[in-house]
Amino acid sequence: xTSLIIDCDPGVDDxxxxxxxxxxxxxxxxAVTTVGGNVPVDRTARNACILRQIAARExxxxxxxxxxxxxxxxxxxxxxxxxxxxxxxxxxxxxxxCEPGGAVEAIVERVMARPAGTVSMAVLGPLTNLALALRAxxxxxxxxxxxxxxxxxxxxxxxxxxxxxFNIWADPEAAAxxxxxxxxxxxxGLDVTHQVRATEARIAGVEALDTPSARAxxxxxxxxxxxxxxxxxxxxPPVHDLCPVAWMLxxxxxxxxxxxxxxxxxxxxxxGHTAVEFRDGVxxxxxxxxxxxxxxxxxFDLLKGxxx
Ligand code: RIB
Ligand code: CA
Numbered sequence: 001x002t003s004l005i006i007d008c009d010p011g012v013d014d015x016x017x018x019x020x021x022x023x024x025x026x027x028x029x030x031a032v033t034t035v036g037g038n039v040p041v042d043r044t045a046r047n048a049c050i051l052r053q054i055a056a057r058e059x060x061x062x063x064x065x066x067x068x069x070x071x072x073x074x075x076x077x078x079x080x081x082x083x084x085x086x087x088x089x090x091x092x093x094x095x096x097x098c099e100p101g102g103a104v105e106a107i108v109e110r111v112m113a114r115p116a117g118t119v120s121m122a123v124l125g126p127l128t129n130l131a132l133a134l135r136a137x138x139x140x141x142x143x144x145x146x147x148x149x150x151x152x153x154x155x156x157x158x159x160x161x162x163x164x165x166f167n168i169w170a171d172p173e174a175a176a177x178x179x180x181x182x183x184x185x186x187x188x189g190l191d192v193t194h195q196v197r198a199t200e201a202r203i204a205g206v207e208a209l210d211t212p213s214a215r216a217x218x219x220x221x222x223x224x225x226x227x228x229x230x231x232x233x234x235x236x237p238p239v240h241d242l243c244p245v246a247w248m249l250x251x252x253x254x255x256x257x258x259x260x261x262x263x264x265x266x267x268x269x270x271x272g273h274t275a276v277e278f279r280d281g282v283x284x285x286x287x288x289x290x291x292x293x294x295x296x297x298x299x300f301d302l303l304k305g306x307x308x
Contacts, residue, residue: 020242
């Protein structure tokens with residue numbers, strides 16, 4: 001069983017990832033931590049509690065994290081997630097809210113209290129909370145297990161700018177600090193997440209399950225389907241954040257490649273660009289991993305299995 005902390009900014013694809021995690025008994029969910037990103041942290045924290053209630057998983061503590069990036073001004077993505085961050089779903093006051101204390105303390109406490117390498121993280125939004133936790137506890141990187149991050153782009157180009165993906169672009173300094181640390185980072189960038197798309201058949205398959213979690217997940221994907229058609233012209237939206245959680249459950253569904261990843265923080269034009277180098281001895285030791293391929297049907301089978 002994988003002990004996991006999920007750091008996120010729900011967000012409609014974060015929501016699908018959370019509902020999959022909440023419905024997967026193979027995951028020992030130690031905490032959900034939240035960060036400002038798609039929408040401000042007061043909403044991402046509330047949304048995580050709402051999704052937890054829908055999945056009947058109030059046993060999993062939720063913590064509120066960073067309101068803003070390390071140095072940059074906060075920038076949202078509400079056009080892709082709805083003003084409240086849950087697509088067309090009307091938010092409500094969850095019966096159980098966040099725990100007292102912050103995300104950074106929760107991450108440090110849970111990781112340092114367990115044997116080295118036994119607690120992994122899935123980071124589905126800007127990397128601010130993890131960067132702050134690494135600053136707070138210098139031993140954290142060595143103590144953590146794999147850190148699966150949704151972020152970055154290489155062959156696919158960017159989605160927030162021509163050269164950068166949103167999570168990295170939103171807080172490039174945090175991403176740089178995490179990638180420069182000793183963390184064992186596995187980066188699920190647009191190159192792989194664009195292979196994991198919510199087609200009409202996949203959305204309908206989840207809708208047909210007709211459970212609270214399935215209805216919520218399908219609602220999020222229906223919203224993305226409409227918005228992506230209107231804004232991007234795509235017929236099937238990528239469910240980006242599902243990838244790191246799916247990897248935690250079934251790593252065999254993904255192809256990874258050793259690499260060295262650096263993040264641009266000095267240029268306004270290419271801010272947040274991820275320089276993914278596969279050649280040894282060019283940019284630095286190949287100590288990161290980059291996801292290049294996914295079995296999308298297998299990933300959606302996990303979603304359906306977790307929400308049935
Ligand atoms: O670029 C996609 C990422 O940005 C996803 O995590 C999505 O939720 C948004 O935060
Ligand atoms: Ca996200």
